[in-house]
Amino acid sequence: NRRKTTSTEEFVTQIVAGNIPFLSRAITLVESTNPKHQQQANEILEACLPYANKSVRIGITGVPGVGKSTFIEAFGKHLTSLGKKVAVLAVDPSSSVNKGSILGDKTRMEELVTDENAFIRPSPSGTSLGGVAQKTRESIILCEAAGFDTIIIETVGVGQSETAVHSMTDFFLLLKLAGAGDELQGIKRGIIEMADAIVINKADSGNEKNAKLAKVEFNRALHLYPAKESDWQPKVLLASALHHQGIDAIYVMIEEYMNLVKKSGYFQQKRNEQNNYWLLETINQQLKSNFYNNPKIKELLKQEIAKLENGKTTPFTAAKRLLENN
Ligand code: GDP
Structure with missing residues (x-):
């Protein structure tokens, strides 16, 4: 069995060289419950650490149907067109029970899947959110070592998984739909507080006016919260993931955010806090x-x-x- 004989050194050399099959296999070791696999996964992670940490980590959440897959595909394609290397991971504790869970079905991102500068990995399975989240966090390190400079972590907008994703990302994006003027209903306060940006998706096909109204309402709501420690004023943007509209502006905004927090030192402070938490x-x-x-x-x-x-x-x-x- 070739799998058993691959040394840690070989894994690390191949991952750092950007070898995707080796990256996938290392993530499989991370996700394994076999103590031997875990032991090797830890060795690989430790050896990969010096090559990691050089990415932008973006968390994306939103209820099922809001357009997460469509958005990530459009956003991911935009990023690869800019020369970025994009890894898409997920945190979905329900994935072991519910086969229809996020990223379980790769055909949802058909174009991105075949893009050689993109890597898509479904959520690790597991019953505890803590366990699932830790595996994803370790996979981030492996993806970064493999040269991915933009890491997108998707989570479904139900339950506690947003907090877990927030605790492993630099920028947190909430996808929303425009409705009939009751936009703020049903959103947990904590999620709005975590958001660095709210993107109102499906601002197309006659829904533009509602989307604009929703934008005003969300902006007003965001101003009611105390200033963020990052000094970043969260933004509300409109997009049509389906028609690839508003996607470039979202990345421009994230770059603006990164410039701000890198200059102020908040970026490193937050990553340190996240490391301590983990x-x-x-x-x-x-x-x-x-x-x-x-x-x-x-x-x-x-x-x-x-x-x-x-x-x-x-x-x-x-x-x-x-x-x-x-
Ligand atoms: P997810 O469950 O959040 O991943 O949502 P999907 O990406 O699977 O999208 C759910 C449905 O909404 C699909 O039928 C998409 O084609 C559609 N959709 C996604 N984004 C848009 C958009 O910007 N405009 C419109 N009109 N439909 C969209």
Whole structure:
């Protein structure tokens, strides 16, 4: 089996040379639950780190149907036409159960898939958001080492996954649709607060007027929030992903943002904060998984649950006993 004999050095050399099949295989190692694979994945990641970190990481969210795939394809094609190398990753904790999940179906980005300067990878599967997000974060490092200078992380606009994506990206973009004047309804406050830009998609086919009204409303809403630590005033833009309209202006805006935060030092500050956050996240996850996978704990847990059911202990005493026996 060739897979088993590939050395870490070989992986790193090939990834840094931009070898996509090796990049894919390394991501597969990152995503594996096999301890041997994880061990090698960690070695590869560590060796790739000096080559990473030189990209712009863009998070994109929006409810299903808002046009994320269409937008990412149009945006991605625009970026590759500018000579950029674009990697598209996803965070979707539902992907293991729901096969129709985002990026599960590559045909949704037909043009980008065949672009040699683009790399598209569906969401890792997993039941915990923390686990899925960590794998994606590690994949970012591998993609950067392989020379991708623009990393797009897609997530579906339901649940907690936006926060996870926000914590691994430099710029956070919320895709919205113009409706009948109740634009702000149903959006979680936290998501608006995270957004560096709101793009109102499908501003075409007679929907232009509504889109413009929505833009005014969102702009007003954004001004109600306290100034961002980045000193960036979030923007509202109109786009038609389907007709490739407004796409170039979005990238111009992101470049403007990057110039601002690189100059002010906020860019590095945020990345440092993100690294610290992920360090603690990783420790938390590792501690938990070591604990629950410990055979002694597994057995003791069963016993304590039985005692609990028989009214012989309390949850707190049982927890204390388990933790002390770790
Ligand atoms: P996702 O679920 O957020 O990934 O959304 P998709 O990209 O799959 O788009 C959902 C539907 O909206 C598809 O039928 C697209 O063709 C359509 N769509 C996407 N962007 C636009 C747009 O800018 N204008 C119009 N009119 N339709 C769009």
